[in-house]
Amino acid sequence: xxxxxxxxxxxxxxxxxxxxxxxxxxxxxxxxxxxxxxxxxxxxxxxxxxxxxxxxxxxxxxxxxxxxxxxxxxxxxxxxxxxxxxxxxxxxxxxxxxxxxxxxxxxxxxxxxxxxxxxxxxxxxxxxxxxxxxxxxxxxxxxxxxxxxxxxxxxxxxxxxxxxxxxxxxxxxxxxxxxxxxxxxxxxxxxxxxxxxxxxxxxxxxxxxxxxxxxxxxxxxxxxxxxxxxxxxxxxxxxxxxxxxxxxxxxxxxxxxxxxxxxxxxxxxxxxxxxxxxxxxxxxxxxxxxxxxxxxxxxxxxxxxxxxxxxxxxxxxxxxxxxxxxxxxxxxx
Amino acid sequence: xxxxxxxxxxxxxxxxxxxxxxxxxxxxxxxxxxxxxxxxxxxxxxxxxxxxxxxxxxxxxxxxxxxxxxxxxxxxxxxxxxxxxxxxxxxxxxxxxxxxxxxxxxxxxxxxxxxxxxxxxxxxxxxxxxxxxxxxxxxxxxxxxxxxxxxxxxxxxxxxxxxxxxxxxxxxxxxxxxxxxxxxxxxxxxxxxxxxxxxxxxxxxxxxxxxxxxxxxxxxxxxxxxxxxxxxxxxxxxxxxxxxxxxxxxxxxxxxxxxxxxxxxxxxxxxxxxxxxxxxxxxxxxxxxxxxxxxxxxxxxxxxxxxxxxxxxxxxxxxxxxxxxxxxxx
Numbered sequence: 001x002x003x004x005x006x007x008x009x010x011x012x013x014x015x016x017x018x019x020x021x022x023x024x025x026x027x028x029x030x031x032x033x034x035x036x037x038x039x040x041x042x043x044x045x046x047x048x049x050x051x052x053x054x055x056x057x058x059x060x061x062x063x064x065x066x067x068x069x070x071x072x073x074x075x076x077x078x079x080x081x082x083x084x085x086x087x088x089x090x091x092x093x094x095x096x097x098x099x100x101x102x103x104x105x106x107x108x109x110x111x112x113x114x115x116x117x118x119x120x121x122x123x124x125x126x127x128x129x130x131x132x133x134x135x136x137x138x139x140x141x142x143x144x145x146x147x148x149x150x151x152x153x154x155x156x157x158x159x160x161x162x163x164x165x166x167x168x169x170x171x172x173x174x175x176x177x178x179x180x181x182x183x184x185x186x187x188x189x190x191x192x193x194x195x196x197x198x199x200x201x202x203x204x205x206x207x208x209x210x211x212x213x214x215x216x217x218x219x220x221x222x223x224x225x226x227x228x229x230x231x232x233x234x235x236x237x238x239x240x241x242x243x244x245x246x247x248x249x250x251x252x253x254x255x256x257x258x259x260x261x262x263x264x265x266x267x268x269x270x271x272x273x274x275x276x277x278x279x280x281x282x283x284x285x286x287x288x289x290x291x292x293x294x295x296x297x298x299x300x301x302x303x304x305x306x307x308x309x310x311x312x313x314x315x316x317x318x319x320x321x322x323x324x325x326x327x328x329x330x331x332x333x
Numbered sequence: 334x335x336x337x338x339x340x341x342x343x344x345x346x347x348x349x350x351x352x353x354x355x356x357x358x359x360x361x362x363x364x365x366x367x368x369x370x371x372x373x374x375x376x377x378x379x380x381x382x383x384x385x386x387x388x389x390x391x392x393x394x395x396x397x398x399x400x401x402x403x404x405x406x407x408x409x410x411x412x413x414x415x416x417x418x419x420x421x422x423x424x425x426x427x428x429x430x431x432x433x434x435x436x437x438x439x440x441x442x443x444x445x446x447x448x449x450x451x452x453x454x455x456x457x458x459x460x461x462x463x464x465x466x467x468x469x470x471x472x473x474x475x476x477x478x479x480x481x482x483x484x485x486x487x488x489x490x491x492x493x494x495x496x497x498x499x500x501x502x503x504x505x506x507x508x509x510x511x512x513x514x515x516x517x518x519x520x521x522x523x524x525x526x527x528x529x530x531x532x533x534x535x536x537x538x539x540x541x542x543x544x545x546x547x548x549x550x551x552x553x554x555x556x557x558x559x560x561x562x563x564x565x566x567x568x569x570x571x572x573x574x575x576x577x578x579x580x581x582x583x584x585x586x587x588x589x590x591x592x593x594x595x596x597x598x599x600x601x602x603x604x605x606x607x608x609x610x611x612x613x614x615x616x617x618x619x620x621x622x623x624x625x626x627x628x629x630x631x632x633x634x635x636x637x638x639x640x641x642x643x644x645x646x647x648x649x650x651x652x653x654x655x656x657x658x659x660x661x662x663x
Binding site for chain 1: 403416
């Protein structure tokens with residue numbers, strides 16, 4: 001027996017999946033990326049060239065590796081501004097090891113270990129002593145790079161083994177670089193970790209409400225500790241790639257990269273206050289930033305103007321949805 | 334410069350280039366500097382434009398990263414390779430890190446030279462040094478001697494006892510002392526490139542040698558400190574401070590008369606010469622090889638040594654006649 005009420009359709013969500021996807025941040029960003037790609041193709045005759053585009057990926061692959069870990073950290077309501085300095089310290093440690101005859105496998109282990117140790121150092125102050133991460137990592141930002149300066153001074157470490165160059169200068173197939181492969185692998189791992197595991201759910205929960213997360217049985221400090229370790233580890237990976245690509249270490253290596261990493265994360269739709277964001281968003285943001293810098297580079301636009309562009313892009317992409325929402329709200333009322 | 338205009342201009346240019354493949358282009362020479370916004374390099378770019386105007390069909394692309402990092406320069410070089418410029422003249426942030434990128438540029442037929450701050454041999458065709466140790470050594474004693482026609486006593490205020498550059502220059506200076514009869518070097522002291530220590534050492538020199546005629550400081554820190562010490566001791570006109578210094582820091586000393594003249598490289602000449610050299614290699618088929626002489630316009634010719642390096646000229650002398658022009662540059 002049926003009546004009218006049981007036949008009534010009750011949706012389990014307010015909008016269809018397609019509708020949500022269309023209106024999502026990632027879609028907007030993807031549209032921006034495609035627009036930039038098209039504009040670039042018209043603006044410079046050199047843009048649409050496989051080798052040139054391949055060279056251009058170096059603009060963002062290393063930064064993006066860190067950005068994935070940073071995204072999780074920011075979603076959980078913390079931040080690590082020392083990542084570029086961790087690169088400097090890890091690179092210096094590898095350079096030092098080369099002076100004592102270390103081979104490529106040892107260098108990789110040293111790079112990763114220094115990264116993880118630096119991450120643990122940050123994590124200790126934030127999770128054990130309960131200090132704000134922004135303060136701690138501003139401190140370690142100077143500390144880690146300071147150590148590099150003390151060790152290196154005005155000098156540089158060089159003489160890396162030729163097999164070490166594979167990470168930053170190697171090609172897998174045709175124009176596809178080793179760094180691109182690492183970028184894809186790391187993106188998939190972090191995407192899985194954030195979107196498909198309990199750990200990922202815990203990260204969101206902590207970002208939205210740390211106290212609530214704690215009372216739900218999530219070990220908040222332990223999750224945060226792991227996130228700092230992961231950010232340190234990724235800085236170590238980036239240090240290996242960058243050092244391998246440069247073939248030398250100076251204490252000024254990767255100066256200012258932390259801000260570009262944070263920009264990438266925020267542009268990718270991660271809420272700087274924590275609680276929301278996605279890895280696909282960060283992937284698209286990486287491409288957007290890479291395409292913008294490369295496109296402007298082809299037009300010989302000075303770096304400082306490029307920074308202005310990135311800044312405007314960031315503000316624009318963040319402000320636009322809110323602006324549209326306000327206009328919609330006003331017209332409806 | 335309006336970026337928007339540039340974007341439109343480039344888009345327009347792209348369209349023209351697609352429309353006419355046999356488009357007769359200018360020779361594009363990229364002047365890549367350590368970082369944009371540094372007076373020294375802006376002046377070098379001015380020199381490059383001067384060379385371009387002289388050559389006629391040259392377009393200068395003045396570019397560089399925002400920070401003085403090697404990875405920033407690599408990004409810039411990658412985009413220059415992508416544009417297939419004719420030549421890259423770079424003042425490097427790192428001797429080695431740029432080598433892979435610059436090698437790739439050379440593989441694609443782009444002329445690569447370094448200037449001011451060099452790149453390792455395998456990453457460039459030649460390197461232009463602003464000057465040479467021998468020329469500097471000679472210049473610092475000449476600067477003192479020029480104002481002492483009847484001879485006199487001079488003292489050297491150096492950086493540290495282990496400063497490689499200063500030691501070589503003083504050695505080169507000693508080697509040519511025979512050319513300057515009547516000039517005696519009475520003492521060499523070390524200010525460790527610290528302003529206060531250099532100041533004390535300079536004051537000490539004037540007390541130990543009351544008849545001192547000149548202090549030669551082949552360091553930009555020492556020369557400023559010595560000039561101040563001379564002013565404070567009331568010995569302006571008696572003791573002439575000279576050596577190597579920066580026009581912006583030395584303008585006051587020239588004005589007060591504590592220093593008659595000093596020397597350092599001229600960035601305008603440097604940018605001019607780098608452009609000329611890049612043009613010669615790229616367009617006139619000049620081969621960069623040990624012993625070769627590469628012409629560089631009004632600056633003469635660059636003679637290459639075994640490392641394909643050469644020295645541009647004597648350090649440029651700055652005095653009351655030109656300090657106004659240069660003090661705002663670097």
